[in-house]
Amino acid sequence: MKKSRIQKTGVRSQNKDRSGSPPLPSDFCLLTPDSCSSSLIPHPSSLIPYLITATLVLGFVSLIVVAPVALAHGYNSAAFGLYQMFARVCHQIPERAFYLEGHPLAVCARCTGIYFGFAAGVLVYPLVRSLRRGDTPARKWLLLAAAPTLLDFALGFFGIWENTHWSRSVTGALLGAVAAFYVVPGLMDLSRMTFRRQPSYSTNLERSSGV
Numbered sequence: 091m092k093k094s095r096i097q098k099t100g101v102r103s104q105n106k107d108r109s110g111s112p113p114l115p116s117d118f119c120l121l122t123p124d125s126c127s128s129s130l131i132p133h134p135s136s137l138i139p140y141l142i143t144a145t146l147v148l149g150f151v152s153l154i155v156v157a158p159v160a161l162a163h164g165y166n167s168a169a170f171g172l173y174q175m176f177a178r179v180c181h182q183i184p185e186r187a188f189y190l191e192g193h194p195l196a197v198c199a200r201c202t203g204i205y206f207g208f209a210a211g212v213l214v215y216p217l218v219r220s221l222r223r224g225d226t227p228a229r230k231w232l233l234l235a236a237a238p239t240l241l242d243f244a245l246g247f248f249g250i251w252e253n254t255h256w257s258r259s260v261t262g263a264l265l266g267a268v269a270a271f272y273v274v275p276g277l278m279d280l281s282r283m284t285f286r287r288q289p290s291y292s293t294n295l296e297r298s299s300g301v
Contacts, residue, residue, distance in 0.1 A: 136221040139281035143274070144212050151209045154202060158193035172196055188255060199255040200239070203262030210263070211270025219271065224279035226272045235268035 153172055161169035173196055176182065180197040187194035188202060195202055215221075238261040245251040 136278050136282060139277060140216065140221055140274070143277055147209050147212050151205050154196045154205060155190060157196040158190040161193045162191035169193075186255070186258070188259075198258070200243075200258035200262040203259035203264075204266035204269075207263030207266030208270050208273075209266075211267035212274060214267075215270060215274050219275075221278055224275050224282070226275050232268055232272060235265050239265045 154176070157169050157172035157176070160166075160172065173182065176196040180201045182194070182196070183198060184194045186198040186200075188199055189195070197205065242253050242257050242261045246253040
């Protein structure tokens with residue numbers, strides 16, 4: 091009798107496990123580390139390039155803000171160089187840009203949203219997807235993210251609705267953040283290919299010693 095009760099309890103626990111919510115995929119490893127195995131910890135071939143990429147992206151985005159600050163504090167040459175650099179990727183119409191310390195940012199409101207959104211997407215990326223993954227999300231997500239930007243531009247271009255700095259920047263930030271999830275996997279895949287081609291330190295020692 092006692093044995094049958096134990097068996098029934100075991101069956102109930104098994105059914106409870108089966109009916110429970112499925113485990114999170116490996117993409118969310120950093121969000122729930124207790125449910126992830128040690129094999130999902132980012133390898134240096136992925137982690138180091140990611141940290142370098144994130145640092146470069148943050149440094150590049152900060153220059154958008156540095157330009158007007160430098161101009162306001164009398165660093166005219168540095169400010170002029172930054173404005174000229176960003177002039178290659180943005181029209182820089184003053185009426186369509188945010189202002190800081192009395193001077194426009196280095197890019198327009200839409201480009202500001204795209205760049206800052208991209209930087210935010212890069213920072214959030216390892217919290218959402220594993221750095222070991224080389225595949226990209228479905229293209230439909232990128233198209234959906236671009237739809238608000240295209241709609242905002244089209245409505246303003248045809249005079250149907252007057253868009254604002256915030257509508258341009260917010261829709262641009264959405265596009266930039268989603269675009270990061272299509273750029274980072276390619277960079278990670280490229281870094282892994284480069285890492286594999288480089289001989290290890292022990293291999294170099296063996297070759298030099300003639301082993």
